[in-house]
Amino acid sequence: MDRAKTLRPEGSIGSDFLQLDVREAPPGGLADWLAGQLRAAVADGRLPVGGRLPASRVLAADLRVSRGVVTEAYQRLVDDGHAAGRGRAGTVVVAAPVVPPDPVSVASPAKVITPSPGPGIFDAIRAAPARIDLTPGVPDLTAFPRAAWLRAERSVLDELEPSQFGYGDPRGAPAMRRAVSHWLARSRGIRADPGEIIVVAGVAQALTLLGDVLRRRGVTEMAVEDPSSLGARQHLNHCGLATPPVEVDDDGLRVAELRAPAVLLTPAHQFPMGVVLGGERRRDLMRWAADGGIVVEDDYDAEHRYDRAPVPAVRSMLPEVCYLGSVSKLLAPALRIGWLLAPPRFRDDLVAAKRFADLGNGVLPQLVLARLMETGELERQLRVVRARHRRRRDAMIRALAESLPSAVVHGAAAGLHLTITFGGEVDDVALAAAALADGVKVQPLSWHRQLPGSPGLVLGYAARTATEISEGVALLGKLLR
Structure with missing residues (x-):
């Protein structure tokens, strides 16, 4: 029998924490019931190791029981080694039942x-x-520049108006698109108006948006380099596009062998062979594009060069190129921030595709990254x-x-x-x-x-x-x- 006195009124609802409802407890056994619910949550992972339990006063108020019921339940978890009191940090889960690994879940x-x-x-x-x-x-x-990121984040938050916490432009935050425009002009020789830029969740999303738009326009194939990124091919195949291979040699893609209406290539540092698309091949590609071919340029890890001069992006010479880039190879893939430079003939459709995909990237990370770009931190x-x-x-x-x-x-x-x-x-x-x-x-x-x-x-x-x-x-x- 509980030593703590219950204050539970009839019809009380319970707590959002673990969806606890005291009406499920047996009469006179509130502390036993609550301790059992907490142990079960630890066992199935709803309360992970390191997770903090609500303050006893808060949970007691939610459940409309005396605080003694909650403190007694917490003490039982401490006594059996599931939790520990950490002073001002509260009561923290410190151990969970050891579950043997599922042999099926770890593939050979x-x-x-x-x-x-x-x-x-x-x-x-x-x-x-x-x-x-x-x-x-x-x-x-x-x-990853944690200190610089935190400084930029604090600065951005200090300056943000309340209205800027609402939904953003699906094309991306204006500050981010301006920063990308300046970054590409400085580092890749690309002159692009911010209005041409769509901020995306990495090159992977850019490929998916492009694949969907092109397929709706009747394009069924996008040629790829061979060898080329398996992941990129998988994204295009998922959009319903075939990916016929075109061989790569020491001068890059053999442009003369292109037969598809569109091509995806990595001209600055070909993945995976690392060759550069040669000057004559670039001229061949420009002639091919002038005849109606669609060029998609993935500027894969172009910033990372060691023993050679910088190689200009094809987009710097051919404005009709669909240009893709990101900070995944410069900062971290976890940011999921990239950009797509969309030629006029595809721009409206791509903006619509982005809008209906996710309403646009998160605004706060964009503004922080824009600050790093504009202050020179990204170059450093x-x-x-x-x-x-x-x-x-x-x-x-x-x-x-x-x-x-x-x-x-x-x-x-x-x-x-x-x-x-x-x-x-x-x-x-x-x-x-x-x-x-x-x-x-x-x-x-x-x-x-x-x-x-x-x-x-x-x-x-x-x-x-x-x-x-x-x-x-x-x-x-x-x-x-």
């Missing part, structure tokens, strides 16, 4: 890395446990990470020379990854699966191919230390031998 490496990866492959490989992650596409996330961040990424690129090249001397290295002059190819009969899928089984994540080059070609691996270096890179590459060399 051979089930994650398969010759024919499905739409969920990147979710699966990100979730797969590994000691060293050498997959491409991620910058050094430890270098680029200089910091470029130097760090160069050192890690150099560490990977040294490790490859030592552990995989027969591999051919591609794309070392820029970017966040290297691609290596092998001679002979190497099964790159089997090699990547074996590496994952030993705790090292890599991507097989064959994932990114549609046409026959040399086997290989795509290796990201930006997010790993020199020691991790050396250890991971040494394991690959051991497996290959």
Whole structure:
């Protein structure tokens, strides 16, 4: 029987916290019932480790019971080790029942890395446990400029009018579009009016919006480079577009072989081979576009260059290009902020597609990022990470020379990854699966191919230390031998 006296009136409703309703409690057993509800919430994860319980006075008022009922229930959780009192921090969950891992939920490496990866492959490989992650596409996330971001955020919040907390323009906040316009003029040689810019949730969303708009206009195919990003192809295929491959050589995409009405390409630093679209090929592409071809330019990690002069964006020479960019490779993918420069013939349809997709990106992160762009903080961040990424690129090249001397290295002059190819009969899928089984994540080059070609691996270096890179590459060399 409860020692605490109940004040429960008839018809009381309960609390939003865990949807507790004291009418479900047995007579005279309120504290037992409440403690049981809390234990169940800890067990099923509704109350995670580190989660704070409501103040006893607050929960007692919500439930319309005496405070003694709540404090007694909390004490029972403390006594059995589920919670602990932390003074002013309140009562905090400190332990949960140990649940053995579900053997079905952790796929074996051979089930994650398969010759024919499905739409969920990147979710699966990100979730797969590994000691060293050498997959491409991620910058050094430890270098995120937290202090600069916080300063900019405080400054933005100090200046915001109440009306600016409402719904924003689906094209993006005007300040963000101006900042992107200035950033592209400074860093990529692109002259674009802010009205041409649509702020999107990364290049992935830009591809989806474009794919939907083009499909509604009767476009059924968008040619892609070969090899090219498996993820980009998956987005276009999801929109109902076929992605016929066009081979890439040392001068980039073979423009003369284009047959589709549209093409997606990465001309400044081709993914995954790292080549630059040559001058003659660029002129061929401009002639192809003048005849009605639709060019979609993904300016993939163009800011990260080490041993070569900057390469201008195709959009700087050809205003009709659909240009895609983001800060995922410069700051962090978690921001989900990118931009789409839309030619006039597609702009209204793309703005409508963005509006009905999500009403526009979150305004506050846009304003903070715009502040970093306009104050020069983003340039400073680029200089910091470029130097760090160069050192890690150099560490990977040294490790490859030592552990995989027969591999051919591609794309070392820029970017966040290297691609290596092998001679002979190497099964790159089997090699990547074996590496994952030993705790090292890599991507097989064959994932990114549609046409026959040399086997290989795509290796990201930006997010790993020199020691991790050396250890991971040494394991690959051991497996290959």
